[in-house]
Amino acid sequence: MTREVTLTIDGKQVTVPAGTVIVDAARKAGIDIPVFCYHPKMEPVGMCRMCLVEVGRPMRDRATGEPILEEDGSPKIQFGPKLETACTVPVSEGMVVVGLSEKVQAARKDILEFLLTSHPLDCPICDKGGECPLQDLTMAYGPSESRFIYDEKMHLEKHVPLGDLIYLDRERCIQCARCIRFQDEIAGDAVLEFYHRGRHTDVITNSEPGFDSYWSGNTTDICPVGALTTADFRFGARPWELKNAASICTHCPVGCNLTYNTRREAKSGGNVVIKRAMPRQNEEVNELWICDKGRFAYHFAESEERLTQPLVRKNGELTPVDWDEALTLIASQFRNAGERLLTLVGGRLPNEDLFNLKQLTEGLGGKVALHTYMGGGEYVVRHGLSAGSNLGDLGAGDTVMVIASDLEEEAPLWYLRLKQAAERGAKLIVANPRPTKLERYAGEVVRYTYGQELSIFDDLKAKVAGATNLVIFFGSEGLGLAGSKALAAACADLFVSSGHENTKPNNGLVGVWPAANTQGAWELGFTAGADLGAASLLYIVAADPVSDDTAAAEAIQNADFTVVQDLFLSETAALADVVLPAQAQVEREGTFVSGERRLQRFYPIVTAPGQTRPDFDIAAAIGEKLDIELKGRFPSLVFPQICAQVPAFAGLTYQKLAEVHPQWPLVDRSDRYYGGTSYGNQQGLGVHLQAAEAREIPAAPTAPALPEAEIIAVPVTTLYDHGRMVAASPVLQPRLRKPFIRLHPADAQKLKTTDGMTVGLAVDGGPVAPVLVIEDPAVPQGFALVARSMGVPIHQPATFEIRIAETSMA
Amino acid sequence: MNKLAERYPEEIQAILAKYPPEHKRSAVMPLLYLAQREGGYVSKHDIADIAEICGITTSEVASLIGFYTLYHDEPAGKIRIQVCNDLPCALRGADDFLKELCDALGIQPGETTPDGLITVEAVMCLAACDKAPMFQTQTGEGLQYHENMTVEKTLALIESWREKEAAQ
Numbered sequence: 001m002t003r004e005v006t007l008t009i010d011g012k013q014v015t016v017p018a019g020t021v022i023v024d025a026a027r028k029a030g031i032d033i034p035v036f037c038y039h040p041k042m043e044p045v046g047m048c049r050m051c052l053v054e055v056g057r058p059m060r061d062r063a064t065g066e067p068i069l070e071e072d073g074s075p076k077i078q079f080g081p082k083l084e085t086a087c088t089v090p091v092s093e094g095m096v097v098v099g100l101s102e103k104v105q106a107a108r109k110d111i112l113e114f115l116l117t118s119h120p121l122d123c124p125i126c127d128k129g130g131e132c133p134l135q136d137l138t139m140a141y142g143p144s145e146s147r148f149i150y151d152e153k154m155h156l157e158k159h160v161p162l163g164d165l166i167y168l169d170r171e172r173c174i175q176c177a178r179c180i181r182f183q184d185e186i187a188g189d190a191v192l193e194f195y196h197r198g199r200h201t202d203v204i205t206n207s208e209p210g211f212d213s214y215w216s217g218n219t220t221d222i223c224p225v226g227a228l229t230t231a232d233f234r235f236g237a238r239p240w241e242l243k244n245a246a247s248i249c250t251h252c253p254v255g256c257n258l259t260y261n262t263r264r265e266a267k268s269g270g271n272v273v274i275k276r277a278m279p280r281q282n283e284e285v286n287e288l289w290i291c292d293k294g295r296f297a298y299h300f301a302e303s304e305e306r307l308t309q310p311l312v313r314k315n316g317e318l319t320p321v322d323w324d325e326a327l328t329l330i331a332s333q334f335r336n337a338g339e340r341l342l343t344l345v346g347g348r349l350p351n352e353d354l355f356n357l358k359q360l361t362e363g364l365g366g367k368v369a370l371h372t373y374m375g376g377g378e379y380v381v382r383h384g385l386s387a388g389s390n391l392g393d394l395g396a397g398d399t400v401m402v403i404a405s406d407l408e409e410e411a412p413l414w415y416l417r418l419k420q421a422a423e424r425g426a427k428l429i430v431a432n433p434r435p436t437k438l439e440r441y442a443g444e445v446v447r448y449t450y451g452q453e454l455s456i457f458d459d460l461k462a463k464v465a466g467a468t469n470l471v472i473f474f475g476s477e478g479l480g481l482a483g484s485k486a487l488a489a490a491c492a493d494l495f496v497s498s499g500h501e502n503t504k505p506n507n508g509l510v511g512v513w514p515a516a517n518t519q520g521a522w523e524l525g526f527t528a529g530a531d532l533g534a535a536s537l538l539y540i541v542a543a544d545p546v547s548d549d550t551a552a553a554e555a556i557q558n559a560d561f562t563v564v565q566d567l568f569l570s571e572t573a574a575l576a577d578v579v580l581p582a583q584a585q586v587e588r589e590g591t592f593v594s595g596e597r598r599l600q601r602f603y604p605i606v607t608a609p610g611q612t613r614p615d616f617d618i619a620a621a622i623g624e625k626l627d628i629e630l631k632g633r634f635p636s637l638v639f640p641q642i643c644a645q646v647p648a649f650a651g652l653t654y655q656k657l658a659e660v661h662p663q664w665p666l667v668d669r670s671d672r673y674y675g676g677t678s679y680g681n682q683q684g685l686g687v688h689l690q691a692a693e694a695r696e697i698p699a700a701p702t703a704p705a706l707p708e709a710e711i712i713a714v715p716v717t718t719l720y721d722h723g724r725m726v727a728a729s730p731v732l733q734p735r736l737r738k739p740f741i742r743l744h745p746a747d748a749q750k751l752k753t754t755d756g757m758t759v760g761l762a763v764d765g766g767p768v769a770p771v772l773v774i775e776d777p778a779v780p781q782g783f784a785l786v787a788r789s790m791g792v793p794i795h796q797p798a799t800f801e802i803r804i805a806e807t808s809m810a
Numbered sequence: 811m812n813k814l815a816e817r818y819p820e821e822i823q824a825i826l827a828k829y830p831p832e833h834k835r836s837a838v839m840p841l842l843y844l845a846q847r848e849g850g851y852v853s854k855h856d857i858a859d860i861a862e863i864c865g866i867t868t869s870e871v872a873s874l875i876g877f878y879t880l881y882h883d884e885p886a887g888k889i890r891i892q893v894c895n896d897l898p899c900a901l902r903g904a905d906d907f908l909k910e911l912c913d914a915l916g917i918q919p920g921e922t923t924p925d926g927l928i929t930v931e932a933v934m935c936l937a938a939c940d941k942a943p944m945f946q947t948q949t950g951e952g953l954q955y956h957e958n959m960t961v962e963k964t965l966a967l968i969e970s971w972r973e974k975e976a977a978q
Contacts, residue, residue, distance in 0.1 A: 190869060190870055191867055194876070194877070195876030197876075206857065207869055208868075
């Protein structure tokens with residue numbers, strides 16, 4: 001238990017833990033001390049001087065050490081000769097802080113006058129205008145006139161692209177260094193720095209490409225002026241025109257809480273459109289941060305290429321039809337389907353949709369399966385995290401292990417959370433065949449060869465021994481479905497055999513899944529690894545197996561009847577007999593289960609295009625034609641059915657998911673203390689699914705052997721892949737890397753390729769695609785890294801062929 | 811390819827040996843001097859090489875060049891004449907000295923003579939106010955003070971450098 005300290009701030013008694021700085025103590029008491037450079041998530045620096053206050057401390061007799069008392073018996077307080085920065089001074093017992101005195105008011109006025117000497121005051125055209133701490137604090141504390149001559153203001157560049165995503169306006173910058181400190185302390189990418197000094201101080205980046213970080217968007221949120229703006233939102237809208245709606249990010253299994261800002265605008269045909277994605281505070285999930293993928297990749301929903309009406313194949317061509325015709329055709333084919341029917345779903349579907357699709361399929365006697373390149377869900381369902389878990393609580397005595405995952409590329413926020421856990425004293429073990437960024441913060445790094453994952457578990461057992469709490473993150477680096485499942489089994493065995501149980505908070509397995517609700521699918525009883533070729537009726541929803549696996553195309557062509565339900569005319573949809581247009585996550589409501597088994601609710605943000613319908617509703621409509629009663633219309637009608645059937649969901653309601661409790665730091669928008677743009681959480685923090693009743697661990701599958709070859713292609717994940725949900729964002733386009741094959745220089749030489757060369761790559765006898773050769777000494781010899789979802793179908797370790805002549809001819 | 815390490819293998823080892831291996835970043839300042847010894851400035855490539863040697867980002871290296879006035883990231887003359895024209899020096903005629911020197915050389919402060927030998931710069935306090943007008947020269951060899959200067963004495967000095975340069 002930390003020691004408590006009582007002090008007085010502006011006449012109010014406050015008791016806070018020792019070590020708290022004065023601004024935080026004041027905030028807890030509801031007193032605003034204005035700041036610019038201070039940020040509750042970063043080390044204080046005292047640079048901007050906005051938080052100056054008078055600080056007095058009880059006097060003590062130097063000889064005896066006894067407190068000196070006033071005549072009335074109260075302790076005599078000695079104030080310092082100068083004002084002190086409330087953001088750097090920790091509280092002490094009996095301290096008296098005065099922020100309301102004339103001396104302090106005058107200091108604040110002077111600081112603002114200084115800060116504004118070179119500030120352009122272009123608020124009317126500034127993106128931050130309306131939600132700008134400098135604007136707000138000037139109105140509250142500043143002088144209404146400046147004694148400096150307007151014409152002598154320094155004029156600096158106003159449109160400096162720091163990178164493709166972030167612009168800097170040099171004359172608005174007040175040199176608080178929040179962006180620089182964020183990149184250094186929180187993101188671990190020190191790519192922003194000051195350049196020159198005094199009045200010439202500038203923020204620069206020297207990285208290649210500029211501002212090379214997956215976290216760059218966060219600097220625009222915490223910038224207390226309009227100096228940093230995103231390429232996405234700059235000149236996009238005025239803050240007071242924006243409405244906000246709560247959502248959950250759909251790009252990875254972390255489940256970051258988002259606020260989408262929307263506006264109804266003429267230039268979008270009078271429609272409500274998303275203007276920007278912002279983090280929504282959830283200290284147990286994403287704190288105040290989101291990665292750039294979550295911030296900039298939302299544009300896919302507004303793509304012109306969305307499917308907007310049902311299509312049915314007539315004379316070999318997919319032809320638009322009305323819903324009834326499409327549904328009637330499907331019903332005629334699916335009636336009495338029995339075992340011939342296989343429903344294949346993607347992990348980005350919400351729970352309500354997964355549930356309805358499962359009910360429909362099983363009602364018809366068919367089978368459901370999850371399309372995923374990563375398996376092992378059955379182990380996480382049994383040993384995943386449960387109530388009370390919060391990665392933010394991990395610290396000294398706890399152990400976190402990450403195996404076969406490059407977390408920053410696959411689930412960026414977890415990288416931040418585990419980096420912080422390590423910094424708080426938790427033991428971080430990172431096991432991977434090649435170096436990853438998280439290793440910089442790891443206490444132990446374990447290197448193994450691709451395909452030899454299971455051989456290191458004896459060693460790992462010794463390393464996790466004695467952990468108070470144990471969390472194991474496992475991924476799919478270099479693994480296919482069978483390999484990752486075997487890895488999950490080994491992780492589960494390690495977890496249990498080291499004496500841990502997931503009924504205790506912060507103990508469990510976490511799968512670094514490919515999609516936002518893969519965990520939800522496992523919880524609802526879906527399994528992976530279905531053989532498409534064995535079914536003659538295929539119903540494929542939110543999955544594009546053809547793009548990952550060439551065998552899928554053959555299966556669809558051989559099937560009697562295939563229905564594909566998706567947002568886009570994917571490679572899979574192009575082969576279907578019927579294509580149904582679904583709604584994107586931002587167009588409807590529902591729930592996701594994060595990789596940490598936190599059930600979170602999202603809300604409709606924008607209206608859906610054309611005749612699209614949500615997936616759960618389409619399933620219900622097909623059911624209606626086949627006399628299977630399912631709830632359509634509202635997910636809120638489906639959810640209680642899930643809770644009634646699935647034990648992990650027992651007792652949950654939408655209302656419970658929408659509950660909130662006070663979080664620290666306080667970031668309400670009117671808050672002068674926080675001084676950034678952020679959204680508090682009024683729409684729900686989510687609830688953990690219940691720990692499963694102790695059940696046996698399913699027998700561990702045997703790990704598949706690697707193919708025989710001198711160099712083996714292994715799949716890896718990159719954050720900005722070429723999937724439709726990323727590539728459709730115009731802002732992210734310049735950041736998308738070319739498809740690549742990453743090789744050790746010695747292997748590149750063997751293949752007669754060189755760094756930077758474009759070659760044809762065919763994996764496992766599949767189609768030839770052009771890729772860039774990248775030589776990287778960090779890649780283990782004998783393996784070639786090929787990214788998933790980047791134009792080369794690869795779903796497991798495979799043989800490959802390089803064709804040099806073909807592309808040089810093309 | 812770390813070209814700096816190829817160019818100065820022994821010097822770099824000697825510099826790194828002065829610091830604990832886990833604090834290699836401390837070697838950044840002497841490495842910056844080393845990098846600009848020959849060309850008089852630190853190139854973009856040098857910045858990347860130093861960042862690699864010290865295990866820090868290129869932005870962090872560039873920031874130091876920006877902060878310290880004796881590091882340069884733009885090429886200039888072989889000899890930099892850095893004239894102090896802060897207030898006490900200006901009271902002793904440094905401003906006029908700077909202007910007349912530049913006029914005589916046919917350049918503006920901050921510019922380089924056409925032969926590429928001399929760059930004249932105005933700088934902040936060099937702690938020799940009582941001996942103004944004064945300047946320091948910065949070359950690959952290091953720094954040298956020239957105090958109680960006149961334009962004539964300076965031009966004669968420059969002429970001697972030119973002759974020395976021509977002789978080489």
